Amino acid sequence: MPDIADRQPFEAFETLRPLSGRLSRRHWLAGAGASLTALALPPFAAAQPTEGLTADGFRLLRARPGEARLRGPTAPATPIWGYEGLAPGPTLRARQGEELKIRLVNELPQATVIHWHGLRIANAMDGVPHLTQMEVAPGASFDYRFTPPDAGTFWYHSHFLSSEQMARGLFGALIVEERAAVDVDRDVVLVLNDWRLTNAGAIERGFGNFHDAAMAGRLGQYITLNGEDSLELPVKTNERLRLRIVNTANARIFRLRIAEHVTRVMAVDGQPCPPEVVPDGVLRLAPGTRVDLFLDAALKPGSRAPILVDDLRGGELEIGHLVYGDGAPLRAQPLAAPHPLPANPLPDRFDMAGSLTIDVPLDGGGMAMMMRGGGMGGGMGGGMGAAGFRGHGLPPQDRIWALASVASSGHDGPPMFSVPRGRTVVMNFTNRSAFPHAMHVHGHHFRAFAGNGPALRPYWLDTVIVDPEHSERVVFVADNPGKWMLHCHMIEHMATGMAAWFQVT
Ligand SMILES: [Cu+2]
The missing domain is CATH 2.60.40.420 (Cupredoxins -  blue copper proteins)
Known part of the structure; x- marks a missing residue:
């Protein structure tokens, strides 16, 4: 179990312990001649x-x-x-x-x-x-x-x-x-994904198999940036890049950093936040989440700096490089610290006194019995038995996970809750399982509380990681009428019960 007790003030950017320094050589062949197609x-x-x-x-x-x-x-x-x-x-x-x-x-x-x-x-x-x-x-x-x-x-x-x-x-x-130009030299999209491939390089089948569903979800052994094995991102000294990082993986949480560079978070899940330098440079990105970074390319012409992700075993993998041109710097000095991006029109007046508060325990999955000492009602006998959740739209053998004790397809059965438009909703996610979950709300962005008190973290999210044995309390104004899904973004968890819907009338 990772030690996640020490929360950084900027919670999305969890510190990763310094690693052994041994980099994978998985990509050693791909460096020379790799395409410049960021x-x-x-x-x-x-x-x-x-x-x-x-x-x-x-x-x-x-x-x-x-x-x-x-x-x-x-x-x-x-x-x-x-x-x-x-x-x-x-x-x-x-x-x-x-x-x-x-x-x-x-x-x-x-x-x-x-x-x-x-x-x-x-x-x-x-x-x-x-x-x-x-x-x-x-x-x-x-x-x-x-x-x-x-x-x-x-x-x-x-x-x-x-x-x-x-x-x-x-x-x-x-x-x-944005309606007005943002003061960066280049805008670069980085789509981060993992793939489970056969030895011959085909997409491995077994989609949604029971083992993946009951554990961490489908994790792949190949990691790509923009579909490339080893992305080469050309930069110039003192250039400012806006890096838009998107985690599109089915289930993998990435810890990503760019070696030798200071990166500044400008937006999370699409919404601007107060600019903040990433502690230790490591971003923790759940499936579905995005971070916009400003990176000032501060190395000398001709330099190379690896883009790294954790390998889930305490090491790091190189998945790409910043490749500095040999020519003159773009400008003599890096740009001054940036202003925040312009705010979006989010509904930010929370009526806590009139709010609807929903407790949403996250239950199920393999190892729950082991972790809970055998006593958890929704747990899986022996780690792999039938979970026994009541459910909507899923056959009993597919009810592996549950939100608020119900295993649902996310579109069958009654809504988890129904609220009139404009009401403030507080959701309290408590993870009683052995795996992290990435809880995603459709049609709305929310704020997460910094702790048990009223303070909110300084950014908006549409997906929040809830670690095992932890809770996340979030708040939003249900201002968008319709039927909205609420689910774990570990897709194999969603498909086996960790899904629901709510109605805004
Ligand atoms: Cu999950």
Whole structure:
């Protein structure tokens, strides 16, 4: 069990103990000649290009089979499913307050839908099968159109059979640009994912198997940035980069750092926060979460600095590098400390006295019996037996996890709660299982309390890590009418009961 008792003031950025210094050489082959294909864009590029749109103004997003060179440029490509056949899919760019029109065309052999993670948009566009729309059959299409209220870093992914469809590659970043330019030299999207591959490089099957579901979820043994085995990100001395990091993995929590650089968090889960230098440089990123960093490239021309993630065994893996050009610095000195990003129009007046408070214990999974000394009601006998939760929409053998003692598909049965629009909701998540969970609320951002008192942490979230034996108390104004899902973003946990929905009327 990791020691997570000592909370940093800036809780998302948990300190990682200094590591042994031995770096994996997994990528030693990939350094020379690796492609320079970071998704780097000029910071003030036009939001959505108008070319390539349908006659009625939609951008086509075809979900279809494709190939990706996940193991480097020389290894055989991996057959994937991706938007436009790419994994990650194309980075979509929108402008705050302007309508985005996307036509999903399903060229897969399965039905699918798209969920727009973190976007506070109309419920009918949220992309949750049965709750907000029916799944889109093979050969069919669905028009999504919405106006993002918030500028920031978001992402999109399949929300149908997602243990399989996300593991096959159906995800991508969605950037909503601020109305006014942000003072950075470049805007770089970094999509962080893990993949479980066979020796031959195919996507390993066994999606949603019982072992994954009852344990940490599906973890992959290959880690990519922007679908590349070893990303080379070119930089210039004294350049300021905005790095938009997105964790699209099914279940893996990454600890990520960029060696030899100071990084400053500017936004979390798409929402600006007071700029804060990351303690020890290590970000802890749950599945589904995003962090916007400003990085001032302070090394000499010709330098290289690794981008590292933990390997879950106390070591680190190199997954890419900042590669400094040999030319002159971009400017003589790095830029001064940045101003905060402009705030988004979030509902931040919490009526605590009139709030609806919901206790949501998180139960189930393997090892619960062991951990709880055999006495936990919802635990799994011998670590792997039937959990015995009552449930909605799931057969008994798939009821491995529960929210508030109910194992649900997340769209069947009654809502966990129903509130009138505008009411403040407090949710108290208590993790009584042996695994961390990443609790995600659709259609809303929330604040987390700093402890048992009234103080709030200085940032907004749409997904919060709840560690074993810990609680997280969050608050939001239920201001978005509709039927919204609430679930663990370890996708295999979601698919086996750790899901619910609530209604805002
Ligand atoms: Cu979970």
